[in-house]
Structure formats: C-alpha cells, structure tokens
Amino acid sequence: MAVAARIDPKTFFTPDEWAGLSTRSSWKGLALIAHAWAVIFAAAAVAVVWPITIPFAVMIIGGRQLGLAILMHDAAHGALHKNLKVNDWAGEWLTSGGLSRYRPYHLTHHKFAQQAEDPDLVLSAPFPITRTSLRRKIVRDLTGQTWFKQRFGDFRARLKARKAGEPVLPIVLEEVRRKRRFLAGAVATIALTAPFGLWWAWFVLWLLPQATWLQVITRLRNIAEHACVAKDEPDPLRHARTTTANLVERALIAPYWVNYHCEHHMFMHLPCYSLPRAHRLLRAKGVTERMETAPSYFAVLKKAASKGQPTAVPA
Template sequence: MNTRVAMSDLFSREEITALTSKSDLHGGWAVLSTWAVIGGTFATVAMSWEYLPAWGKLLLCAAALVILAGRQLALAILMHDASHQSLFKTKWLNDTLTDWLCARPIWNDLHKYRVHHMRHHSKTSTVDDPDVSLVAGFPTTKKSLMRKFIRDLSGVTGFKFAVGRVLMDIEKMEWTVSNDRRWISQQGRYWSDYPKTFLKNSAGAIVTNAALFSALWAAGHPKLYALWILAYLTPFPLFLRVRSMAEHAGMPTSNSALTNTRTTKAGYLARALVAPIHVNYHKEHHLMATVPYFKLPKMHQMLRERGHVSEPPTYWQVLNELSNRVD
C-alpha cells in the first residue's frame, strides 16, 4: 500500500504558504456568481415564456433544469470548500454565510457535513471511508451505468434521497451524504417527537427555500420554484454521481492521494454541469485540502511540471473506463 506523501517533498515552505492563502474576495465572487446564474436562469424563463410555442417552452424548461442542477452542485461544492475552511478567509463568512447561502438551500448542513467529510479525507479509499459506497462496484457494464443514469434522470434517485433526508432529519437514521443507512434506536421516543425533531433539523432548509419561493412570488412568478425542486430531484443526482465517480471510482486502495484520487480534465460544459468551482482538481485537493479553489489549477500545473502527476483524463474517458466491464 502506497504511503501518504509529505507536502515538503512536493513544495517548498514558501510555496505551501502561497498556495494555502485564502481570499474573502474570491470566496464572495464564487457565491455571488453562482446565485447570479440561478437568478438569471429564473429571469430568462420568466421573460421568454409567453413568446415561445409549446415545444419551445419544453426546451426552455429542460435547459433551465440542467443549468439550475449545475448550480445546485456548485452550492454543494462551495459548502464542501467551506468545510475545509478554505472558501473564505473570515471565519463567519466561511462557516455562517456559506451555511445559509449554500448548504441550507440544497437541504444540507455545513457543520454536519464537515464532520462526515473529514472522515472521508482521513480514510480515503479504505473500508472506513464513509463515502466508499458512492464509488463501489466500478468498473461496471455500460448497461448498468445507463440504468443508474436513468434512475437519476427519472427522479428515482432524487426521491430516495429526499426520503432519506427526512429520515435523517427526524433522527431515525444517522446523518450521511453516502448511500449507507445506519438506523438509530427509537426506544423511548414518542410520535410527537418526530415533527419537533424534523423542524429543528430542517428549519434552515425550510427558511432558505421559503425565501427563494418568496422572491419568485414577489417577482410575479411563484410557479418557477417548481424548476428548483425538479432540478434537485432529476439532473442534480446525475451530476453528483458523475462527480463522485470521477473523483475516486476505480482507483486503487492506497494511503496516497497521488494514487487513490483522480483529477479530471474539465471543459466548459463539464465545468457548468459536473465540475464547478474547480472541483475536478481532486487529486490536488486531497494532497492539500486547505488550498482554495482558485489556486488548484496553479497547484496542478506545478505538480505536472515536476513530474508528480500526468495529464488527466476527460470526463468522457473516465466514464468509458468505468463502464468497460464485459459480462
């Protein structure tokens, strides 16, 4: 098993300091630009709706779902970066603002996610990795992968996730973002405890989604909120799956991020849908998780120039590699 690599073997002390320096400006831009795209998508649908024929409206809604799901993933990545204290330099912006503007609108919790995710980093690719179930069973067949994608796009995966989230928020199941289900003993609980617990744990998601619905209502288009829900239940799970597959699926069990984690080349389409906020530089992230998103490309370039990493595959190449099993 490969041993964990020391950063001092890859970078000088000065380079590490430069790479890990954080910026409130860059963090703010990432959050604001993500919400600007979300707002712009809603505005485009609202302004174009009455001028389009039925087929045009259908295409517009499909495009809106794809764009919104891509930005929902961006919110998840911003939460992920904040869990490493790397999104903002200022702690309140990193922990509180990001929780309310990024985690809560997609029914998540920055502080619970941080505890879960730190275990993933310390136990990557081992049996104790809490995310190992997300990438188990690869490589698989193309038919199997297509069935997974169909479940995602049809809403089956999203519905299961929503049910799981309810079970977690009523504290019937342990909190997780993986596929593992660990039940909590309900001994001594009363039926009245469940709605109280749900409101306690889901209050942030309810408040932030109510705010989004209210904004659309005030703009005269409350029905557009349905696009946010549909995006969350359909393309969003697909984008999450592709992102997770690209990061760790099919990689060998190892203690080194150089071998147990994959960086993937992302073009404009991939960055819009499955690789926002430079999350495709995942090998670099696992090597030094405190490097902020906007410095990951520089870190990758430095590693390439020194021969520590090779040219990364594209997302299409990764999907082909992970679906090449023949029955």
C-alpha cells in the same frame, strides 16, 4: 485503523510557491458564492421570460447548486475565507448548508481515503459496473427517484417501522423540523413570486434542477473522483482522480475546479481557486504523470461501466 498516507507540500513546492497556493483570500470565496447565486438568478430570469429555455436553465441551475455544495465543501476545510468565523457562517448560510454535519464526516473521508474506514468507500467500491446498471442509475437520477429516496427514504422507513397505534403526528413534526430550512426556502420563494403569477418558479427553477440534474452530476462527480481507484491504495498521489474538463463541462457538471480532485486530496486545505495553479506547477515538475488522472469525463464513465465489456486483445 489504516490512516491514508499524507504528503508534505515541501516535497513538490518551494516555500514561495506554497505560500502563494495556500494563502486564503478574504474575498475570492465570497465572490464565488456571489457568482453561483448570480448565475442561478440569471438563468431563472431568462427562463421566466423565454420558457423555451427552461431545459437549459435546469442544467445551468443544477450545475450551480452543485457549485454551492462545492463551496460549502471548501468551507468544511476552512478554505472559503481567511477568518474561520466568516468561513463557517458563509459555508452554513450562503451555500448549500449543512456544514456542521458535513465537516466531521468529510474530514473522516480524507483521513481514511480509500481505506477500509473511509465512509465514502461505499460510493466507489461497486465500480466498475455494467453499462446497463449505470443507465438505470442515471434514469433514477433524472426522474427524481434518487432525490426522493435521499430526502424522504428515512421518513418512510420510520413511518413503516412505527408500532401499531403509535401516532403519526410526532414523526411528521420531526420530519418538518429536519426539513425546516428547505421548507422555509420554498415558502418564502413562493410567497415572493406568487403575486407576479410565478408561483411555479420555485418548483421548476429550483426543485426540478435539484431533484434531477443535480443528482446525475453529483453521481458523475463521485464516479470521477474515486471510482475504479484501488481500495487500500498506499500512494497518496492515487487516492483520488483529476479529470480534464472542457468549458461546457465546467459550466454544467464540474464547477469551481472540482475536477482537480487528486490535487485536493494531496493538499486538502488548498482553496478551490488554487487547485488549477497547483496542477500546472505539478505538471511542470513531472508529478502529474504519477497521479491518478483521466483525459475526460467520458473516459471515466467508460471505465466505470466496463464490467462485462470485452477487453482488447493485442494483435
């Protein structure tokens, strides 16, 4: 099995530089979690008072839902808190959850990044695709079809595959058990908001962002990180892509420095808040010229949807 090449941090950083980058904070990760939830509650409160802002709230909340997933991803690398027990507890219960299932899968992705054994290779291998195909995917994301398939596709398949006369109830109860955290959150939120006439808040200000905007920006994140990166790439500076993100993009589609994905693969245990400084140091040393980078998310999408497009002919 081809293990992806690794980089020794000493190749690019002095001991003092690396110590400053790799030190895990006891409060920064928790502060980022608090920030994500504060933004979610603030956007929801504004939407309740001024319903005309609901479309903006959906994008903002969906962006922070991705942010919570990113912080859970940091916890998978043990980078959310210097105490591993606190790291794992916060990653499991204060972010998007699912840390215990996600960690082994994700670390396998890092071990075999862009190699045949990479479990995430299926996400990047189809690219480039046509513009029509990309539009269809985005429409499915924005209309909730992707979310429904991911959440309930296996459940539907098990119902269809059951033998004649086999009872449905055990399959339903198993699905409820699998979704108990999701359902518990829904029930608790509705119970707390319904007495104030806000029974709809969970559906509009949590489920709707999760089922629509979160899906499309998660796809965009996956495309930006690995699409059109060569399979079996031997250079560890080109296993993933770093994409320049402006202020609006960081607010709506690329929270908590997720756009520095090449640096993350180069030094996968760095906390997310250390990635911008790592990028600046690498740029000062001329290393970023050798890395896989993109000037914008639009440029990445254009490249990812370039199949069938005419290529420029030199004059």
